[in-house]
Amino acid sequence: MNRSISARLNSGAVNLKKAPPALSRKSSICACLPHCDAWEAANAQECTSKKAGWRRMTADALLSPATVSGFVFGLGLIFSLGPQNLMLVQAGLTRSHPFAVASTGYVSEIALVTMGIGGFGTLLTHNPAISGILQAACAGFLALWGARILLAVNGTSRVEVAAGCKSRFQAIGSMLAVTWLNPLVWLEAMFLVGVLSFSYGSEEQAGFAAGFLAASAIKFYGWSLAGLSLSRRFDRPIHRKRMDIVAGLVLILAALVLAANILKGA
Structure with a gap:
């Protein structure tokens, strides 16, 4: 009986060793944060360029020779x-x-x-x-x-x-x-x-x-x-x-x- 209990404990220890650490999900999120920041920065830069383009087009339209x-x-x-x-x-x-x-x-x-x-x-x-x-x-x-x-x-x-x-x-x-x-x-x-x-x-x-x-x-x-x-x-x-x-x-x-x-x- 003692041998069976020790065998179960040893198998549980092996499973614990094979299980991923508790901080693995957090570490993956942290690893993705630089990519998210880069995407947000690129998106903000694109929005800023579009706004500047619209303002430039509006100014050109208002100051065009025809207008x-x-x-x-x-x-x-x-x-x-x-x-x-x-x-x-x-x-x-x-x-x-x-x-x-x-x-x-x-x-x-x-x-x-x-x-x-x-x-x-x-x-x-x-x-x-x-x-x-x-x-x-x-x-x-x-x-x-x-x-x-x-x-x-x-x-x-x-x-x-x-x-x-x-x-x-x-x-x-x-x-x-x-x-x-x-x-x-x-x-x-x-x-x-x-x-x-x-x-x-x-x-x-x-x-x-x-x-x-x-x-x-x-x-x-x-x-x-x-x-x-x-x-x-x-x-x-x-x-x-x-x-x-x-x-x-x-x-x-x-x-x-x-x-x-x-x-x-x-």
Whole structure:
């Protein structure tokens, strides 16, 4: 019996010698830690390089010649004479939902620019007759709108009427009318942007449109803020009537200049 017990103890000792040490798993984890640290370092370096690449691409896109050209062209149209800019100023002067009016015009501008770079601008370029009709419609629209303002001066001021009865929906509807029914806006935002953007490559057309729309945002919200800042100075009816007279005459003068250019080119 003693021999059997000693034999069992000896076999257990052999098994204990063959068993792996208790620290073998810990040592293997410790051995893998340098590899994990190296992988994390490589991954972090890759993420940093990707972020730097995106920043470089964004900076290049914002400062590309197409984007800068579109922005400069849009800045040149900020002071263009038309019913749209007058509507923006009027909404600010009368505090008739100026930001809703500006946002409506800006969203419409985005849609027209998208149509222009989508091919409508080149369509008008290849059809000179349509372009001439559009320019003539611009002149007629400017003259009609200017005459409408001057006729309203004899009675109650157009600005007074707008301040007294325009709701949010009426103000937005008026802005939609002077945008989508105004050939001058179609000529500027769709025809000219479409034609000028096609002078660049297909990848840079979006940059030209983005630069133009950035300047358009300054135009829409800038004119509304300008009207708001001047609203206290034009609170008297006589001042508003004088502003209406100047606006009507300016629009009619712009229509005459446009008509003269059409006749000269004919």
